[in-house]
Amino acid sequence: MSELNLIIAGVGGQGSILASHIVAIAAIKAGLRARVGETFGAAMRGGAVASHVRIGKTVEGPLVPCDGADVIVAVEPLEGLRNAVKFLKPGGLVITNIHPWYPMDVNIGRARYPSMEEIEQAISKLKGKLIKLDATKLAQEAGNVRTANTVMLGALAATGKLPFPAEVLKEAIKENVPPKTIDANARAFELGMKALSK
């Protein structure tokens, strides 16, 4: 593949932007060209966040075109669906955490949160493949709930879609997460990788 278009989606506070930067840093370490475009709200928690990562010789702008994402990594399921509708390439892959973070609109009964079955059907109608894992639970197992983003990166590495070895990504994680969380993140990465190879 000459170019990888990846989107990491989630909710503000879940670390999806950091995760996208880590992937791009790993790509640069591997000698590739990388672009990251992020969309996020203000400094608040709880807003929809999506980060576009583009890796390859030919990439110019930081945004993935419509129907152009090879892989969508969803740290939160609804946010995965929100981005898949617009950006998933037919034949592309969605890796999603199954643990929802309900929007206020849902919490107060003004909107309905789609079921996992509905999300599965939607991805299949979009001609995409879906991989599910409970990243939030695995992050707890790793010793820090906030490492769900790293669990997802482990899963991403296990798919073999990245144009560089998993080791490079591991190193980039180690160098870029808060020092106190290095061990938890390393465990989270392994758990994410294992969850997929099962």
Place this chain on the structure above:
Amino acid sequence: MGKLTDFITQDAPGKRVLLMGNQAIARGAIEAGVQVAASYPGTPASEILETLADAAQKLGFHAEWSTNEKVAFEVAAGAAITGVRAITSMKNAGLNWVMDMFMTLVYGGVRGGFVIAVADDPDAHYSSNEQDTRFAAFYGEIPCLEPSNAQEAKDMCKYAFELSEQLELPVFLRSVTRISHASGDVELGPIKAPERRPVFDKHWRMAWRWNVYGPPGPVEKHRWLHSKQAEIEQAVEKLPWNELKLVEGAELGIIASGIAASFAKDALRLLGVEDKVAFLKLAAPVPVAKQLTSKLLKSVKRVLVVEEGEPVIELQVKALAKDVAPGVELLGRFTGHVPRVGELNPDIAKQSIAKALGMELEKDEEREKIKEEIQKLVAPRSSTLCAGCPHLGTYWALKQALKRVGGKVPIVNGDIGCYEQGGYGIAGKRYEPSDSSESKAYPIQAPYETLDTNYIMGGGIGLMQGQHHAGYKDGALVAVAGDSTYFHACLPAIVNAVYNKAKGVFVVMDNHWTAMTGHQPDPCTGVTATGEEAAKLSIEGIAQAIGVEFVEVTDPYDLKATQQTIERAIQSGKFAIVVSRRVCTLQALRLKQYKPRAKQTRVNEEKCTGCMLCVSFGCPATTFDTERKKAGIDPILCVNCGMCKQVCPFGAIEEVKE
């Protein structure tokens, strides 16, 4: 992490790193040996100064968050007059504040390199408007550089200092959200130490250089500025980031700049027409490089201009084409090939280019239908204030106070900050336009429906005075603003209210930080941009000193007391200031000034009547089960602030020890 500070200050030429556009601009300034950096926060520009502030102490230069952009601009300009290199950075709207100094400084220019870095925000992701500030460079008759990726952001910023010194004029560096908040691989260059000694020569190369009124006066200095234009025109022809690719036999040529050039390149490849279309990337949208552009114009039949924002390049190319290639058809925003509003992206660029080529883009109708269906499943995620945000308390208290003593149709004038969400509406609810000849009351169902007017920083308190002087009698007049906004833009308006005898209540929602733009310190925080301890200015003290007769301070976590304070303020009939003070919850949690986990807040379902009053409080931690008609609290989001407990009239919200 601290990693950024490490490599942003590292003298490691050739090293390749990932930098956000704003960090890249900062690094460019560092490589140029910048000595003074001044800014006021504003998304998407804030990280420029944040990065510089991180590096300032280590490298030994000055970086500051100024009170507002005008002051920041002047701080940087003052330094440049003494021959050192200086940068000021701001968001689009910030530039509106500096225009007076901007338009006049250029009459004498600068001695040390002076870079004005402005981040525009097409699509208004974080802004009240979509303004294109490149017009300011046009207006001020100085060159504007526009990077198309992070590497160029760094390199152009560094070069802008050199160009500024060569021209003895400020140089404008225009970014946009998709540059500032995008990241890319950047190869670092060597760092230049910030060690120039400032000097002052009143008549440096021009009599009364730094005093626009000094003889020969403004008109002659304007003439001097014009005499610089030829040199500017030559400089922009030679910028190393210009790219001209002529294609034999090509009918279409594209002229693009900045991020739009990157989108256009992506689009050309998506369409598979890279080798069939001539292409010119202009590193400077102002002024357009005439020779390069003429070459392109003369080689094709049609030209499409792809630029982000308003038709700044397009207008210049139109004027130029009239002289050099009158037969060429010009396509762009004026012909509908490029949309007039919103931002560009690779898909829009693709459509524009396809249209210009007369290419029919394939449409997968079936897929579009499927997408429409799926879209219905995608629940909105409305933006809200944070769980436990003090602004929630202030808005609740204000709503109750207005209900009791606010009259029929009170007017709440909003302002810019996290609390501007008080006017975002809720869950995408849309209102039909109304055309009432009488003042009309609308219920406030949630804090997100509080603000009746809102435009720009500091705007609300002025509007309120106009409503008073117009003789508005149908309800109370209120304005709100945050602490950072208070210092930025409200002080002259407070002086005005006292002097011109306006009445109304001004609520300062003081959370001690410039929260919305990412928690930068302001004059009441107690620290500077570089983390040094600083004076904490007193909001109420300043108001009292100006002569405001009613000034009271309240804690928004105490809903009743805050409500009563606002009621007293309204009933005083004076110009009254209420300071509703509590540190931003998010920041308090981060700084460990607030420990939330001592207890658990829960809903006692036996007592809950399903009245939804707690829901209307607007905290994102409050949940509601529509089938069972019971409220709940999300234990992960809740910070146990106790505000919702005060809202519930049935005592159904309880705090239990963990």
